[in-house]
Amino acid sequence: MVAEAGDEWSLLLWTSLAVVVPVFITLWCSVQRSKRKTHMKEFFRKSKHGWHYTDLFNKPTYCCVCSQHILQGAFCDCCGVCADDECLRPADRSLPCKDIMAPAQADGGMEHRWVRGNVPLASYCVVCKQQCGSQPKLCDFRCVWCQRTVHGDCFGDVPDQCDFGEFRSLIIPPHYLYHVNKLRRRHPDEYSKLAESCGSSWTPVLVLANTRSGNNMGEVLLGEFRSLLNPVQVFDLSQLNPSKALQLCTLLPPGSVHVLVCGGDGTVGWVLDAIDTMKLKGQDQFIPRVTILPLGTGNDLSNTLGWGAGYAGEIPVEQVLRNVVDAEVVKMDRWKVQVASKGAYFRKPKVLSMNNYFSVGPDALMALNFHTHREKTPSFFSSRIINKAVYFLYGTKDCLVQECKDLDKRIELELDGERIALPSLEGIIVCNIGYWGGGCRLWEGMGDELDDGLLEVVGVYGSFHCAQIQVKLANPVRLGQAHTVRLVLKSSKMPMQVDGEPWAQGPCTITITHKTQALMLYHSSEQTDDDDSSDSETESNTPHDSPRPPGSASARA
Ligand SMILES: [Zn+2]
Ligand SMILES: [Zn+2]
Ligand SMILES: [Zn+2]
Ligand SMILES: [Zn+2]
Numbered sequence: 001m002v003a004e005a006g007d008e009w010s011l012l013l014w015t016s017l018a019v020v021v022p023v024f025i026t027l028w029c030s031v032q033r034s035k036r037k038t039h040m041k042e043f044f045r046k047s048k049h050g051w052h053y054t055d056l057f058n059k060p061t062y063c064c065v066c067s068q069h070i071l072q073g074a075f076c077d078c079c080g081v082c083a084d085d086e087c088l089r090p091a092d093r094s095l096p097c098k099d100i101m102a103p104a105q106a107d108g109g110m111e112h113r114w115v116r117g118n119v120p121l122a123s124y125c126v127v128c129k130q131q132c133g134s135q136p137k138l139c140d141f142r143c144v145w146c147q148r149t150v151h152g153d154c155f156g157d158v159p160d161q162c163d164f165g166e167f168r169s170l171i172i173p174p175h176y177l178y179h180v181n182k183l184r185r186r187h188p189d190e191y192s193k194l195a196e197s198c199g200s201s202w203t204p205v206l207v208l209a210n211t212r213s214g215n216n217m218g219e220v221l222l223g224e225f226r227s228l229l230n231p232v233q234v235f236d237l238s239q240l241n242p243s244k245a246l247q248l249c250t251l252l253p254p255g256s257v258h259v260l261v262c263g264g265d266g267t268v269g270w271v272l273d274a275i276d277t278m279k280l281k282g283q284d285q286f287i288p289r290v291t292i293l294p295l296g297t298g299n300d301l302s303n304t305l306g307w308g309a310g311y312a313g314e315i316p317v318e319q320v321l322r323n324v325v326d327a328e329v330v331k332m333d334r335w336k337v338q339v340a341s342k343g344a345y346f347r348k349p350k351v352l353s354m355n356n357y358f359s360v361g362p363d364a365l366m367a368l369n370f371h372t373h374r375e376k377t378p379s380f381f382s383s384r385i386i387n388k389a390v391y392f393l394y395g396t397k398d399c400l401v402q403e404c405k406d407l408d409k410r411i412e413l414e415l416d417g418e419r420i421a422l423p424s425l426e427g428i429i430v431c432n433i434g435y436w437g438g439g440c441r442l443w444e445g446m447g448d449e450l451d452d453g454l455l456e457v458v459g460v461y462g463s464f465h466c467a468q469i470q471v472k473l474a475n476p477v478r479l480g481q482a483h484t485v486r487l488v489l490k491s492s493k494m495p496m497q498v499d500g501e502p503w504a505q506g507p508c509t510i511t512i513t514h515k516t517q518a519l520m521l522y523h524s525s526e527q528t529d530d531d532d533s534s535d536s537e538t539e540s541n542t543p544h545d546s547p548r549p550p551g552s553a554s555a556r557a
Helices: 002-046 088-094 174-182 188-198 217-228 242-251 265-280 300-304 317-326 362-376 384-401 463-470 533-539
Strands: 051-054 073-076 082-084 114-116 141-143 205-209 234-236 258-263 289-294 328-341 350-354 357-360 411-415 418-420 427-431 455-460 477-482 485-489 494-498 501-505 508-522
Touching: 002 051, 002 088, 082 088, 174 188, 205 217, 205 242, 217 234, 217 258, 217 317, 242 265, 258 265, 258 317, 265 289, 265 300, 265 350, 265 508, 289 300, 350 494, 357 362, 357 485, 362 427, 362 463, 362 494, 362 501, 411 477, 455 463
Parallel strands: 205 234, 205 258, 258 289, 289 508
Antiparallel strands: 051 073, 073 082, 114 141, 328 350, 328 508, 357 427, 357 494, 411 418, 411 485, 427 455, 455 477, 485 508, 494 501
């Protein structure tokens, strides 16, 4: 009996050990890992490199210190130096990063800054034109400024001077910033004089990326732009707001700067608001031109300006920069939406900026439903496809509810002070641009004149009509054009939205007036070699030259 009890006890002991030991080991490992992570974070923050830790390199990678193949380690997204765990500290100490600010040589030029090994796939030697980096070891060199690559064997025959390569017209050279910093008198004329050394067609670009839009795309783009440009001209909007980032414009020649906003329409609006603030601060002359790399989906403003509705890596970032160089400047109206709630005389009216459209009715309800459900279960909405499906479901559900019924009896519409008689409808859309509702063109030619100081006002019969417009089976009802739009909601709560930001609004007066004009860059569709004239007419639909459809002049009912 005693022996049996002893067996039971030892069995129990071994079983519990078998359970406890792995749990303990796992816990210990995760504690160690998180300890190392916070330790690394601190180290990365202090480093002059832009280190990123990874245990999955997307191509064979070799340590710049010990030349060994790396499975786990870090790379710098500015200069491209790679190091394994053991060599990370020596690498950080001994290898310099890209200098964001440095004096030029006596003759005004600059030497290449070579980094050894890990050259991009499919890169060719600048001397012998053969492929580089084809051997499985740390070999060959890449210049961090001009991106040229060269074999170790051909290294002696490379010309000394670095010309900053293909994107020299977009890069802020380290010597420019060095000399601006040394100026005794900071004046735009001095900047223009300094800029002469940067070439006649120098239009430096500032990249402002929102890492919160479009899944992980913003993070990836930041790294790619830091590696192609001067890291000082690339900003993470989750670290620094647009107003602060745009202050770099005041150190560059007036009228030369382009800003590339990587984010959704909301991010673009945020940057445009910051530019309007520059005007208020008397920095008019430094105002940049704005271009867009749309992240996320359904970006109507970006679509209107020819940059597409959403970027997910379809073209390499080099091509994105080429498109920025080729783009043309257009002016775009921005509008002020004032919402004065009924009865709240002592409260300040809500003021919003509008670039795209204002709407009241079924499409705003769709956006509002979607918005509230996304707030409740955010993880569910992280995928693009699910987003689209859910958006569609909420849209069609509304067909049954008819919440916006008889809008025409509850609302008054005034265009430039003139009361408009409304047909029986459920929604009103006030448009500045040609696209609406996440990629739908209301009709060809509409909203193509972005700087005419006019808003286009249309009505929809209901959510089913909305859906028909989305798939181009119907047109909205044109109500007219105006410089100033006033809407009075007399009773009940209605869903409303400005540029895709929805809310529920009680009785109120809404006034939409002109605010400012922004300078935007327009990307015309790619020119095809095909010389078909009817084709090219629709292809090159620039905001300025496209004819308006007949009857587009105010067709007031
Ligand atoms: Zn190493
Ligand atoms: Zn670096
Ligand atoms: Zn170079
Ligand atoms: Zn070579």
